[in-house]
Amino acid sequence: MITAFIKIKTKGNDDIINITPQIQALIAQNHIESGIIFLSVIGSTAALTTMEYEPGLVKDLSQSFERLLPFRKDYAHNAAWSDDNGHSHLRSTFLKTNFFVSVSESNLDLGTWQQIVLVDFDTRSRERTVVAKIII
Amino acid sequence: MITAFIKIKTKGNDDIINITPQIQALIAQNHIESGIIFLSVIGSTAALTTMEYEPGLVKDLSQSFERLLPFRKDYAHNAAWSDDNGHSHLRSTFLKTNFFVSVSESNLDLGTWQQIVLVDFDTRSRERTVVAKIII
Amino acid sequence: MITAFIKIKTKGNDDIINITPQIQALIAQNHIESGIIFLSVIGSTAALTTMEYEPGLVKDLSQSFERLLPFRKDYAHNAAWSDDNGHSHLRSTFLKTNFFVSVSESNLDLGTWQQIVLVDFDTRSRERTVVAKIII
Numbered sequence: 001m002i003t004a005f006i007k008i009k010t011k012g013n014d015d016i017i018n019i020t021p022q023i024q025a026l027i028a029q030n031h032i033e034s035g036i037i038f039l040s041v042i043g044s045t046a047a048l049t050t051m052e053y054e055p056g057l058v059k060d061l062s063q064s065f066e067r068l069l070p071f072r073k074d075y076a077h078n079a080a081w082s083d084d085n086g087h088s089h090l091r092s093t094f095l096k097t098n099f100f101v102s103v104s105e106s107n108l109d110l111g112t113w114q115q116i117v118l119v120d121f122d123t124r125s126r127e128r129t130v131v132a133k134i135i136i
Numbered sequence: 137m138i139t140a141f142i143k144i145k146t147k148g149n150d151d152i153i154n155i156t157p158q159i160q161a162l163i164a165q166n167h168i169e170s171g172i173i174f175l176s177v178i179g180s181t182a183a184l185t186t187m188e189y190e191p192g193l194v195k196d197l198s199q200s201f202e203r204l205l206p207f208r209k210d211y212a213h214n215a216a217w218s219d220d221n222g223h224s225h226l227r228s229t230f231l232k233t234n235f236f237v238s239v240s241e242s243n244l245d246l247g248t249w250q251q252i253v254l255v256d257f258d259t260r261s262r263e264r265t266v267v268a269k270i271i272i
Numbered sequence: 273m274i275t276a277f278i279k280i281k282t283k284g285n286d287d288i289i290n291i292t293p294q295i296q297a298l299i300a301q302n303h304i305e306s307g308i309i310f311l312s313v314i315g316s317t318a319a320l321t322t323m324e325y326e327p328g329l330v331k332d333l334s335q336s337f338e339r340l341l342p343f344r345k346d347y348a349h350n351a352a353w354s355d356d357n358g359h360s361h362l363r364s365t366f367l368k369t370n371f372f373v374s375v376s377e378s379n380l381d382l383g384t385w386q387q388i389v390l391v392d393f394d395t396r397s398r399e400r401t402v403v404a405k406i407i408i
Contacts, residue, residue: 001407003306003376034139036174036269038308040374043383044324051229052180056212057222064205064226069336076328086329090336093323097386098372100234102176102269104139109267111179114233131381133308133374135137135271135407170275172310172405187365188316192348193358200341200362236370238312238405240275245403247315250369271273271407 002030002134009127010046010120014062018053019130020115023101023108026132033106035136040098042129045088045122047095053115065091065121088121095119138166138270145263146182146256150198154189155266156251159237159244162268169242171272176234178265181224181258183231189251201227201257224257231255274302274406281399282318282392286334290325291402292387295373295380298404305378307408312370314401317360317394319367325387337363337393360393367391 006022023037041048051057072078075086101116102109110116120126142158159173177184187193208214211222237252238245246252256262278294295309313320323329344350347358373388374381382388392398 001306001308003374034137034269036137036271038372038374040372040381042381042386044322044386049229049232050180052213052225054213054216056214056216057225057229059212060222060226061229064230068204068340076331077324077326078328080326080328086332089324089329090332093321093329093333094336094367095230096232096321096368096371099232100174100176100236100372102139102174102267104267109176109178114178114180131374131376133306135308170273170405172273172407185365185368186316188349188361190349190352192350192352193361193365195348196358196362197365200366204340231366232368235368236310236312236372238275238310238403240403245312245314250314250316 004132006130006132007127008118008130010125012120012122012124012126014065015120016058016061017118018115019118023116027103027106030134032103032136034104035134036100036102038100038133040131041118045085045092046118046120046128047092047097048099048118049095050114050116052113053117085123088123091121140268142266142268143263144254144266146261148256148258148260148262150201151256152194152197153254154251155254159252163239163242166270168239168272170240171270172236172238174236174269176267177254181221181228182254182256182264183228183233184235184254185231186250186252188249189253221259224259227257276404278402278404279399280390280402282397284392284394284396284398286337287392288330288333289390290387291390295388299375299378302406304375304408306376307406308372308374310372310405312403313390317357317364318390318392318400319364319369320371320390321367322386322388324385325389357395360395363393
């Protein structure tokens with residue numbers, strides 16, 4: 001099993017970052033023809049998923065999160081800890097912090113317009129760590 | 137590691153298809169007693185999850201998606217690309233395109249009334265590919 | 273591959289239980305330095321995810337589920353089966369029944385305030401089984 005740690009600087013506030021190039025680099029560096037890459041972002045206010053990474057959907061996704069799990073001052077988390085990121089926690093819990101992607105014939109098993117994204121829901125910029133474990 | 141590609145024809149528009157029989161066939165064909173099956177549907181407008189696959193919940197699930205992430209003409213994705221499937225993308229991103237299921241004593245580690253389903257959120261019929269990677 | 277079955281008694285009704293201690297025990301018992309732990313809760317009315325496990329967020333999370341996928345008598349599932357847990361099924365399908373967590377240097381790859389939780393959405397107390405498969 002190969003382990004790699006990917007560091008990513010984010011702006012927070014639903015910053016949606018395409019991390020597919022970093023994952024593809026892992027394939028090239030480790031000469032992976034077939035396998036599975038297991039990704040986990042450390043922390044409880046970020047998440048991993050896939051999307052067609054184009055500006056329209058980036059906007060639609062952020063607006064959907066705001067509609068479904070809105071920023072609100074009165075979450076119990078915010079009241080208890082004088083915090084402002086209760087919604088960030090809830091979005092991470094719903095979308096989850098992990099994702100796996102398989103590799104066949106040295107390529108990620110993704111669609112042509114499908115990218116792996118890190119979403120940082122926190123209310124400030126962060127340096128995030130994505131742990132990658134690779135099984136070949 | 138065993139790799140298999142499962143082809144599934146869908147009708148789109150929240151077509152919810154029970155793919156448990158195809159997964160069980162993989163167990164039988166490969167004589168798997170204990171292991172994990174990693175499933176990924178290729179593309180950014182479909183998803184994988186589990187449910188009790190009965191007509192009532194199939195209807196309830198589709199209606200819940202329509203309520204939470206409705207069809208709307210004015211998504212930025214639709215406006216930018218003269219497209220109509222912005223909601224399909226958002227639903228896939230929220231529910232995610234992958235799922236794993238473990239195997240113990242030659243059976244899927246699922247409940248009696250729990251099935252693995254492919255949901256095709258796109259607005260047209262598609263032939264979907266589900267990649268299965270099996271670790272024993 | 274190591275297999276373990278973890279039994280957990282729940283109260284149902286969005287009972288959110290921190291199962292991180294049980295996962296950490298698996299690491300200690302099996303002397304795991306680096307690996308991945310694949311978790312699946314059996315059944316179609318529970319789910320696994322992560323959160324900062326503190327009383328405020330436990331309350332906020334339960335309220336968010338009630339707002340997004342509310343208890344309602346008129347789900348088709350309830351009508352068809354004289355049941356009351358249609359919302360429990362839908363929440364499980366959205367949040368999903370599985371989760372994986374990797375291990376590096378004998379520690380879970382989680383944040384300081386990030387715990388693994390089992391959420392039991394069913395409308396009664398249950399004894400749940402979480403299957404853990406460990407690859408080292």
